[in-house]
Amino acid sequence: MTVSTERRPTARVDVETIWGAVAQYLPHPNGGGLVAVTARVHEDALVHESAYVEAGAVVGAGASLGASCWVDTDVRVGDGARIARNVYLGAGSRIGAGARIGTGARVGASVVVAPGARVATDAVVPDRDVVLAHDRRPRQDAGTAAR
Template sequence: MEPVSVQARPTFRAGTELTPRKRSALRPIVGNAPVSCDVVSVFGRGIATSRKEENVGISYVEFEDEAGVLRRYRKHVNGRGLVATTAKVDPTAFVDPTAYVDPGAEVQRNASIGPGGWVDRDAIVAERAVVGVNVHVGRRAVVGRNAVVGPYAVIGEGARVQNGARVPREFSIAEGDEFRASSDDLRRLGLAA
């Protein structure tokens, strides 16, 4: 068996290094003789290997989560970001190559997931919403239509961002909270008098 090339690529802010504990948790999954694999730490969720099936020509990436469950992701047609096989992402949506959409999540028409973006399990990013750089959309969170989530923002589990709202840079929305659109946000969309 030939050696497997391994490369660590954190997907969070530049300059952040993997701690020794995280580094020791990274171990490549070696299946039916993949040619190479990339080790990726995604908010502490696990590692990945890229494989291309010889017969079908399908490229996919597998992650082993903390519970040891193997999750399969495919590259999205618009942007080449990683989308779980059980997630629903519209072909018109853009998913950056460094972004992830987890199982059960939904990204609707013309939405955009920026570099390093992470749409967690069962979250919804509605039509024409923009999720900025290194944003984490928590489990079961909802980002409304035409909403804009600024860079490095965190949307907590079950939180909601109203239609047309603009979440500021590095803002954190607590678990279960609702972020409302201001009158300026609504005016921008032509919805306020």
């Protein structure tokens, strides 16, 4: 077994926003992704080192955030949810427990993804949409494929 000796930063990281303000983040102990100091991420969640979790967001136990994910402000990610790489979760969205969000998906603001529901790879889910676990509408899991 190989043990990594790589040390992740444990101090606050300051990032300048596009508006010139400074946002403060802490690296998550499980994965090293940057978590805003006012966000809450369960210690059992996995936050990839290139993922960001913004202010007011909450990520539940056993959830995972893939590489280059951006969890915007006030998002809730339920226990055991799996968010693939290069995913954007819009402000105020709710991702239910056990939900799966595919690679490259864009989930708009205030979207609700039901527990156990799936959002397809490269899907775009419009603002304020609802994605059900057993959605029978003729859609590609949820959303519209990105172009």
